Every structure is written in structure tokens, then in C-alpha cells.
Amino acid sequence: MQNYFSKVLKRKTVFLMIGFALIMMAIIAISILINRDKLDLPAPDKVQTMEMEQFNxxxxxxxxxxxxxxxxxxxxxxxxxxxxxxxxxxxxxxxxQNYLIIRLNQKDEMRTLCLYSENESYYIEEPYVGVYSSNRLKSVEIYKIYTEKENE
Incomplete structure (x- = not known):
């Protein structure tokens, strides 16, 4: 009888350990998805000039x-x-083939960002650093600033 209870106890322990491991993996996966890196740019007052160039x-x-x-x-x-x-x-x-380059010129550094759309999604790419998701409204707002060039 004692042998039977020890087997049941071992099974429960194994199931609890597997359940705990699955819960921990789910928590880790969710935290990775939620805490993706954000594009961190300098404060606008640190940018001395900005160059924009469109490619079609x-x-x-x-x-x-x-x-x-x-x-x-x-x-x-x-x-x-x-x-x-x-x-x-x-x-x-x-x-x-179609994108907008934005170069943020600071005192000691220049950051290059490229805006483009692909399959109805909008992206910001910083060469060799990463690709970030954007949205249509932000892209339109930025393109408007480029097209205001004659007002500069």
C-alpha cells in the first residue's frame, strides 16, 4: 500500500513540476513580447539639424x-x-525602392533612419541597429514635413 502512495506522490510531483515549468515559460514568452525594445531617439533640442531625402x-x-x-x-x-x-x-x-531617409545631426553624432512601407505595414529602419514598426499616420506626418521643403 505504501508503494502505491509513493507512486501517486511521484506522479503528482512530476505533474506539478511540468505545470510550473510551462507556466514559467509562458511568463517569459509574454514578457519578451511585451518588453520589445523601443526606438530611443535624442531629445529634439539635442538635434541641431535634420536632413531628409526621398527615394522613389x-x-x-x-x-x-x-x-x-x-x-x-x-x-x-x-x-x-x-x-x-x-x-x-x-x-x-x-x-x-521607395523610402525616406532622415538624418538627425547632433553635436557629436549623426543618426540615420529610413522610413518605408511593405505589405501595408510601416517601418523605421536604423541601419545595422534594428527595424521598428510604425504606422501610416506617423509616416504621413513625416512625409508632409519633407514636402514642406519650399517653406524652409
Missing amino acids: EGSSLGAIMISDKRRIANVVTALNGSRKVWRSSVNDYPTQ
Whole structure:
């Protein structure tokens, strides 16, 4: 009889250990999904100038230099906080033919970001750092600033 109870106790222990391991794996997986890296850009007042250049079908439509602090703040705010996706960045520029390059020029550093859409999703790619998800409204807001170039 004691042998029977020890077998039952061992089974319960094994099931409890397996259940505990599954719960821990689920908690870890959820925390990884929730705590993906965010795009962390400098404060807008740290950006001295910003250069924007649009490419269509692989050809540049021209670069503009922006020094207006309000416009710089609008772009940095729209980009900041985007969440990293599971893709990595392995090129200087995206493989797409249509994209917008944004260069944030600071005192000691320049950050290059590329905006593009793919399969109705919007992305911000920082070369060799990461790819971040964006949305259509933010992209439209940033493209509007690029098209205001004649007002600069």
C-alpha cells in the first residue's frame, strides 16, 4: 500500500513540476513580447539639424536640410517610441525602392533612419541597429514635413 502512495506522490510531483515549468515559460514568452525594445531617439533640442531625402524607384528626389526646431521636434516625436520587430537591419539602406531617409545631426553624432512601407505595414529602419514598426499616420506626418521643403 505504501508503494502505491509513493507512486501517486511521484506522479503528482512530476505533474506539478511540468505545470510550473510551462507556466514559467509562458511568463517569459509574454514578457519578451511585451518588453520589445523601443526606438530611443535624442531629445529634439539635442538635434541641431535634420536632413531628409526621398527615394522613389531607387532614385533620389532631392535632399533638404531642416533647422527649424518645431519641425525637427515633430519628426522626432513621431518616430520616438516605435517598437522593435523581429527583423534585423543588415544593410546601409532598405532593400525597397521607395523610402525616406532622415538624418538627425547632433553635436557629436549623426543618426540615420529610413522610413518605408511593405505589405501595408510601416517601418523605421536604423541601419545595422534594428527595424521598428510604425504606422501610416506617423509616416504621413513625416512625409508632409519633407514636402514642406519650399517653406524652409
